[in-house]
Amino acid sequence: MMRSVFVGIDLGTTNCKVAVVNRREDPNNETVENLNIPQFLSGREWSVRGVPYLPSVVYFDDQAETYVGQYAKQDMFVRRPERTVRSIKRLMGRTWTFTPFEGMNWSPQGISAIILRKLKDAAEKQLQQPIEASVITVPASFDGRQREATLDAADLAGFDRDQVILIDEPTAAILDYVVKQIKRRVSYISFERPQVILVFDMGGGTLDVSIVQTEPQDNELSLRILSRSRYTELAGNDFDIRLAAYLLNIFEQNNEQQLADMPIRRSREAMSTLLGLAEDLKVAVSKRLRESMVYWEDLSRLEKGEVRISQSAREIQYGEEVLGQVPDLAMGYNAHFERIWMPFFNSDPEQVTTIYAPINSALSEAFPDAPDPRQHVDLVLLHGGMCELAVIGAKVQAYFPNVRVDETPDLMNSVARGAAIYDVMLNGKHAGTFGDIQMREQPIFEAVFLERYRHGLQELVPKTAAPGDEGEIPLKVPAGRPSRLPLSLYHGFRSDDPFVTLDRELAIAFDLPPKEGESIYLGWRVLEDRTIEYWWHPEDGGPRPLRRVASQGRDLADDIQDLSSQRELLGHLTIR
Template identity: 30%
Template sequence: MNEIIIGVDLGTTNSEVAIVEEGKVKIITDNDKKMLPSFVGRDDTGKVIVGETARNQYLVYPERTVKSIKRLMGQNVQVNLADQTYTPQEISAIILKKLKEIAENYLQQPVSKAVITVPAYFSDAQRQATREAGEIAGLDVVRMINEPTAAALVYDAEQTEPKHIVVFDLGGGTFDVSVATIESGVVEILSSHGDNQLGGDDFDQQIINFLLEYLKTNDQVDASCNSKAMARLTRAAENAKLTLSDQPYAQINEEYLLEKDGVAIHLSLELSRVEYEQMIDDYINSMMDTVHIALKGAKLKASEINEIILVGGSTRTPCIRTRLFNEFGFEPHGEIDADLCVAMGAAIQAAMINGQQVDTVLVDVTPYTYGTSAIGQLEGSDYPFVFTPIINKNSVLPSKKTEAFTTNYHGQAFVDISIYQGENLDALNNVKIGEFRVEGLQDVKAGNVIILTLELDLNGVLHVSASEKSTGMEKSITIKNAFSSVENRKLESAKQRITSLFGKLDSTLYEQDDEPFVAPEIDSARQLIAKAEGLFDHISKEDKEDMTDLIKTITKYAEIDNIDGLENPVAQLKDIIYYLES
């Protein structure tokens, strides 16, 4: 049999890993827990901790704990974790590595391939970041599938009568609505729409704001700059939200929350569901707008929908269910597990890619329009950046479209091409996802034809190529290589860095049992390399080059277990690090 491909739901709040085993989908548990909280931290010994333990320490050590990292994916930012900075990709990679280990523990064999789910409304940059996180974790991401689509795969597809379904997916940080038809074992997504920055976390934030306001009026104290108090308020808000899913009132009690002029301040109040629903009303309205846009994209009316599938913990909010009932006139489908169905769908898709027989085949669409800009008319006047769509929203994946453009003036030697993602007529109001230049064009009159080809693959990742028609000269780029914030080389060092962090994980791991003996010299050399690479961002080019050379030499000796050869370069590297740190 082929090597197993795991299905991973890398969520904002919780993550899961699943496989198909003897034709059945199985969520792999860790200590009997199906969900791994998406928290990453370092404990007081510097050890990396992931999941429940990290979630627990968040209250006490928020500065050494990271939560909801998914919200930052695809952004060029760094997060602090115990005085070190990490990219969102690296933090996500730590979660993925943990999931990989959970799977390896269960399967008792190494795992190196995964299908990872992403919100349908994830942009190109966010998808790239997810793939990079996989690579850093040592996972080949064979496919990224959209979360609502994965959920639809779990739904029994062997329907003889065609069914129209709506998947309403509200996670911790993202929101998607997809409309699909299911017929004869094929799940066809007709349209997707969403918001990649809206989720249950925003509901929490509303409650937190309310609590902060309450403390200001009642105790004349501002808790927002006290990180420990904020962590407790965040947890209290989450708990209140969960309580309000079942109860009309939630009691919030946080004793000794903080001190003011030496006096302890206790927070104690009652929050009603009615108050809570008012706080989140704007969000719910915007979600219902999204539902309408998705229906319109699918050219269906609410009355033509047969089934609603709810995905994500936040869909337990009662007023969401009420609003959906009012819209569609029936209750959502109850058999599908809102927390686990995405991972299950990922596992089904993984099995399919692996050549296993599965019941359901998937046809997905892109939620975004991709195009370029050209000179044209906008609101009746000439405008140089008119958006020219090439691949339209809700096109079936994979999609390949070609458009011809001409040069503007005689002897034009190059053209600059910008690629945008969005729906606005003005390209500048859309998200620019890449820019490149086609050079060395023939010296001819204006009107030289340039053919631009956009290809959107099954992962929703864009590949772009342009060619001069008369010569066939081609310039091809994948948005990945040209625009990613993390280059390949950087990715490799990130991988080493995260791997070395994991060296300090507790000993329950599968790999450690049959890992070959590693000499302590080699082990410490590796740690030294990781440390050196951690400094790369803050040092001069010359220092960096010196260090890179040394690292190469050390790696070479380490690979052949030459302990004596290590001695010299290790000492040199130590000196440089000592010098840089002092």
């Protein structure tokens, strides 16, 4: 049955968003709507209207009740950190356990499922219908194990796993951008020639840079990721922390007391308030810079005239007790913010915690032999909440003086919007299209390699493989007539990629030990959700399943048991 509601979910490290295309009344509707997520706000105040994002923070109030969103982030992460989880996305695919109460062990898939169920429930209530299908975004850097963990989380949350598709975040951002561009008289996206687009995605938790090549053919567009950044730890939170450290110095000088001398709960509350104030100041200076800078090139105007903001005094409290006060502040961008954040704008290539390190990393991987790889870039596309700080775009423009720098249509929501658009393209009335845009099936992004003893890595799955593609390679049984043949698969752009990463470990279990030198075959197929299925077969036999070795050498049965336990825990949990 053809669907009439299409859902895209940006499952972010810091915040999550949901976008929908609703075609129940108009089968040709192309409006992408961002949904508000009802949730408890700071002070445990319930917001029926909600906000257009859900902080990726989960607090366990007791064994049967959990809170997701603003209240968990702003209140309970400080007061009860031992029962609160944040940035779970960074742990997907790993063996990790969170135990808020004795006997209650949560995996990354389980925590992510709680967040996804909160998003799913909000969408179902607003759309007044069950939601079983969705396109969920993942970082371009996610390997096979991390992607499967995301699908596991969606399954645990109540989605139909067979109807969940994953799409890389930069691809989703570009999709939303292309849809908007195609409607303009002057478009920066060409359907006549290939282009290289650098996607600079800076959110609260990570900074990801991807190099994407567009490949137009017969009025269709395909997007191929050429490379991604390796240094992704710098993000909006780091800007907040440095600014909070500056405010802490002012607080300690103004009140003649040290945070380190306070009891632990008081110091946590004080630091939380300072971080909140730092975020407020960052938002304020972002707005003032937006008002002052019409174009990225206007960065030079800041050197001639100061951009100033004021902040009234703020009391630091613990319950009803006043711990001290941050006095009235009058701050200028050049005099304060630029100096506080200067380490992040250091262009020294040896420094890795700068906005330039991920750019250089992605460029050098995509164009390893180019003297200046920036010359190969046709367009730089900014996305993510931190890009609201106009200085980020200005610094990037200065780094690419001869390249057009533009923003996605919605810096906070374009990834979710692009995911919803992709859902329409895959499952809508006219497959592969959205309005005037036609999109071919997207490839898997990175190649998969088989480790061959004494022979290095051999390509098994090419990075150009798309859903429906399949293939196989021949292998020889080694000496010793083994009953089990282990297989280690890695993913990367090239076999000599210095950052090639272990993807998964599999094993062939023989019913009878084969003869040395006997030929067998290892096969693969890219599924519709862009994950890869593997099998093997003897020379004269049909396909047989591979035994999957789970994380840290455990048998797959252990992981299946883990998912069953997570499902049981979720069945007794109330999510607020």
